[in-house]
Amino acid sequence: MQQAPWQTKWPERISYGMSDAADNLVFQMMTTYLLFFYTDVYGLSASSAAILFIVARLADVVESLIIGLMIDRTHSKWGKSRPFFLWYALPYVAFAVLTFVTPPFGATGKLVWAYVTYLGLGFFYTAVNLPITSILPTLSQNTKELTLLGVVRQFGGSDVQIIVAVFTLPLVAYFGQGNQQKGFLLTIAVFGGISLILIWNTFFQVKERFTNPEHAHQSWSAVWQMLKQNQPWLVMSVVILLYWLTTAIKNQTTIYYFKYLQNDEGLVPWANAFTFASLIGVVLIIHSAGRWGKKRTMLGGMGLGLIGQAILALGTTLNVLPLIFTGTLVNAIGNGLIIGLVSIMIADTIRYGATLGIQAEGILASTDDFGVNVGLGLGGLITAGLFHLSGYAANQTQNLATQHMIVLNYAWLPLLLYLVMILVLLLYDDHRIQAALTKERE
Structure with missing residues (x-):
């Protein structure tokens, strides 16, 4: 049986990949540095930040479903997913900048500002990020090409994710000259401007090619029946949530570990x-x-992630930096395999749903953003909540309980979560997808 011909060319592939790069310019600052910004720069207590994160993530659960339904109900000359890059890029960037503004308000006013800006950022992030996943299965019907597109996307996203993780604090220091409030604001403004250009470029360069009018725009009851039958999608939803929970707990704690324990x-x-x-x-x-x-x-990526995290945990126990860095490197290779396959495997579940008579790429792709948002929210809640319970005090020498909490979040909780991820992914029925797609092509 022959594969379908390849439909995309490199300008479109690169533009598609840059959509994830664009989102990660802001998203990585949010996942890695926002908790630190709120507690050590903006002036919120750890408990206030914890409550804010859980409220925002509860809102994001609803928002992911809303955006997914909006995509599935969109009728435009540009398609179903593609218009969202045009419509929501500017408000996304605007709220990103506003989130890192420190207004001259009292404690209550600053808390309200944090809620409004962070909740707004979460909504518009979903509006520009979810379409990256939902549009993928409409770009091509060639399985190998979809894998290549997913890899290009993740390569772009990972590149920028790492750049932001490495260069944010040096840029904050450069722009702020000792004023971290100013430094964070100018850094996000630069990242936001680049993000806006890249998102709009994606709109102009990509093209939706394979939407079946008979399978699209189905009733919610029909979509719900398909979701219940789509076992691979259910498993991937849990895997994505666990991955981002792990990432949030570890990434948000990194700066605390090196600031207060090293x-x-x-x-x-x-x-x-x-x-x-x-x-x-x-x-x-x-x-x-x-x-x-x-x-x-x-599964191999999860195994590498587990091994790397174990090496890192040993490094924290022995207080040996080379071991910590080695563990980080091995863990990162595994994470690249995991996250690089997420959108590709979600695209497979969307194509599988189409074999069941329902093309609902919006609602099926929403599981990606749902997992991201819930995972990040729970991660932020766990991190900030444990810090609060242990008596964390910003910019002071931490007590022994807080030091233990930092190590727990940085090393041991992620190790446990990798084990859980492996057990969940073992339930993924890839044979069911392959059999259905093969039957459809016959």
Whole structure:
């Protein structure tokens, strides 16, 4: 049986990949530095930040479903997903900048400002990010090409994710000249301007080609029936949530670990530099997925992530920086394999849903943003909540309980979550998808 011909060319592929790069310019600052910004720069207590994060994530659960339904109900000359890049890029960037503004208000006013801006940022992030996943299965019907597009997307996203992780604090120091409020604001303004250009470029360069009018725009009851039958989608939804929960807990704690336990905040960019190794994992996907399949490749990535996290945990126990950095590098390679396959495997579940008579790429792709938002929210809640319970005090020497909490979040909780991820992914039925797609092509 022959594969469908390839439909995209490199300008479109690169533009598609840059959409994820655009979102990560802001998103990575939010996941890695926003909790630190709120507690140590903006002036919120850890408990206030924890409540804000959980409220925002509860809102995002609803927003993901709303945006997914909006995509599935969109009728335009540009398609279903593509218009969202045009419509929502500017408000996304505007709210990103406003989130890092420190207004001259009292405690209550600043808390209200944080709620309004962060909740707005979460909504518009979903509006520009969810379409990246939902549009993928409409770009081509060639399985190998969809894998390549997913890899290009993740390569772009991971590149920028690492750049932001490594260079944010140096840029904050450069722009702020000792004033971190000014430094964070100018840094996000630069990232936001670049993000806006890249998102709009995606709108102009990509093209939706494969939307079946008979399967699109179905009733909610029909979509719901399909969701209940789509076992691979249900499993991937849980995997995505667990991955981002792990990422949030670890990333948000990194700066605290080096600031308060190593007494050197300047080590953060060095530690984050080792996450460049995730690009190795992303590049390996094309060969490994073709040879061993996507499920086994992702399981391999989770195994590497687990090994790397174990090395890192040992490094924190022995207080040996080379071990911590080695663990970060190995863990990053595994993460590249995992996250690089997420959008590709979600695209497979969307195509599988179409074999069941329902093309609902919006609602099925919403699981990606749903997992991201809930995982980040729970991660922020766990981190900030544990810090509050242990007596965390910003910019002071931390008590022993808080030091233990920092190590728990940075090393041991992520280790446990990798084990849970592996057990969940073992339930993923890739044979069901392949059988359905093969039958459809016959």
